[in-house]
Amino acid sequence: MRSGKKGKYGLIDAQGKITLECEYDxxxxxxxxxxxxxxxxxxxxxxxxxxxxxxxxxDDMTDLDNGYVIASWKDKFGLMSNDGVSIIPMIYKELLYDTYNDLYLASEGEEWIEVPVP
Incomplete structure (x- = not known):
């Protein structure tokens, strides 16, 4: 359960115990x-x-419907699972998920490549 305190957010469980401190925006x-x-x-x-x-x-994270998030840091993009495991390293200039074909496309410059996900 999400909990707010002085404009900050955290999590509490069903018994009222704080599981994530109220320190997040x-x-x-x-x-x-x-x-x-x-x-x-x-x-x-x-x-x-x-x-x-x-x-x-x-710098940014985008939630996908398949259990992964696209993350960016210092203008580089990569993919990680919702539990924080790196799937595609953060080396790409751009990273997109094609939901129709269920594949990832990445760019290191002008050219786009398909990046396999194990």
């Missing part, structure tokens, strides 16, 4: 569970139980 529920957390303009990840998976350090 926003919590965004992921479509497949867990949360994107926002603090001082940076994004991170927390589990639905409130476990901090990745400290807020990314």
């Amino acid at each position: 926003n919590l965004i529920r992921l479509k497949t569970g867990g949360f994107l957390i926002l603090k001082e303009g940076k994004y991170g990840l927390a589990s639905r139980e409130g476990k901090l998976l990745i400290l807020p350090k990314f």
